[in-house]
Amino acid sequence: MTRVGRCRPDVTRSVSMTTADPVAPVHAYEAPLALWYAGHARDLPWRRPDASPWSILVSEIMLQQTPVSRVLPAHAAWLARWPDPPALAAASPAEAVRQWDRLGYPRRAVRLHASAQLITSRHGGRIPESAGELRALPGVGGYTAAAVASFAFGQRHAVLDTNVRRVLARLVRGDFLPAAAQSAAELRLAESLLPGDGMQAAKWSVGVMELGALVCTAARPRCADCPLAGQCAWLAKGRPAPPQRRPTASYEGSDRQCRGSLLAVLRLASGPVPAQELNAAWHDSGQRDRCLAALIADGLVSRYPNGSVGLPGDCVPD
Numbered sequence: 001m002t003r004v005g006r007c008r009p010d011v012t013r014s015v016s017m018t019t020a021d022p023v024a025p026v027h028a029y030e031a032p033l034a035l036w037y038a039g040h041a042r043d044l045p046w047r048r049p050d051a052s053p054w055s056i057l058v059s060e061i062m063l064q065q066t067p068v069s070r071v072l073p074a075h076a077a078w079l080a081r082w083p084d085p086p087a088l089a090a091a092s093p094a095e096a097v098r099q100w101d102r103l104g105y106p107r108r109a110v111r112l113h114a115s116a117q118l119i120t121s122r123h124g125g126r127i128p129e130s131a132g133e134l135r136a137l138p139g140v141g142g143y144t145a146a147a148v149a150s151f152a153f154g155q156r157h158a159v160l161d162t163n164v165r166r167v168l169a170r171l172v173r174g175d176f177l178p179a180a181a182q183s184a185a186e187l188r189l190a191e192s193l194l195p196g197d198g199m200q201a202a203k204w205s206v207g208v209m210e211l212g213a214l215v216c217t218a219a220r221p222r223c224a225d226c227p228l229a230g231q232c233a234w235l236a237k238g239r240p241a242p243p244q245r246r247p248t249a250s251y252e253g254s255d256r257q258c259r260g261s262l263l264a265v266l267r268l269a270s271g272p273v274p275a276q277e278l279n280a281a282w283h284d285s286g287q288r289d290r291c292l293a294a295l296i297a298d299g300l301v302s303r304y305p306n307g308s309v310g311l312p313g314d315c316v317p318d
């Protein structure tokens with residue numbers, strides 16, 4: 001996580017990523033976006049004034065690769081079962097993986113459980129406030145640390161998720177999509193747009209994020225409804241077409257699907273099962289063995305002494 005300067009930046013200066021980049025007065029975006037956000041933002045539980053830092057951390061982990069519509073019920077169930085980190089820390093990793101259910105990328109459940117244990121043992125059960133300490137938690141990268149420090153504790157950090165990257169690429173650079181990998185220049189641009197006050201910076205970040213989710217969407221931005229249309233570099237350039245991107249690999253038959261099928265068997269079981277019970281879950285034995293080994297290496301599955309396999313921390317019957 002990169003910290004930004006403590007002094008309020010000169011918001012009237014031009015924003016530039018390279019000498020060829022377009023420029024725009026920073027302050028011109030903030031007021032219309034705040035006005036639009038006040039009238040259009042979704043009421044999400046992790047954005048409410050009474051949302052706890054734990055609620056915000058859990059939401060950020062769940063939202064990493066899962067859409068809001070699927071996260072909403074999962075987040076509510078998770079918080080109802082484990083209202084704070086010590087409650088989750090007292091459960092087993094197996095319970096966390098079962099509760100994660102079909103949200104996808106279940107390593108997040110194991111890491112969230114490990115984070116809860118660390119928060120409990122090292123921080124007395126309270127979510128740490130500094131981005132550096134947050135980043136030391138399992139499964140918490142630069143983006144998540146910045147998001148929690150900003151949204152839970154009102155600190156001034158650039159929060160660059162895919163929505164924010166896309167909006168800034170269009171609005172400031174005039175590119176339909178950002179580069180595949182985030183660059184240092186993008187981070188500098190996002191930091192230069194932050195209001196000087198931490199709370200204001202958090203509001204700006206969540207506003208850009210919401211604009212990207214609701215209006216400046218990936219495939220078909222609704223520019224007629226955008227509060228920043230009058231300042232948008234992509235519109236000013238005449239809506240240049242995006243470069244062709246390679247199609248993404250199919251999920252059907254992938255290792256990801258195979259891992260999900262194996263894990264589904266273990267989630268539904270009440271404890272470890274003989275390894276042969278996984279045979280019916282995936283027909284290709286080579287791929288099945290490879291994926292099972294990967295699940296074990298990732299800490300999502302454990303091999304038990306009697307040759308059975310199960311979720312980590314599952315109780316082994318006598």
Ligand code: SF4
Pocket residue numbers: 167170171215216217221222223226227228229230232233234235
């Ligand atoms: S005008 Fe269109 S492309 Fe530009 S920021 Fe708004 S929605 Fe995105």
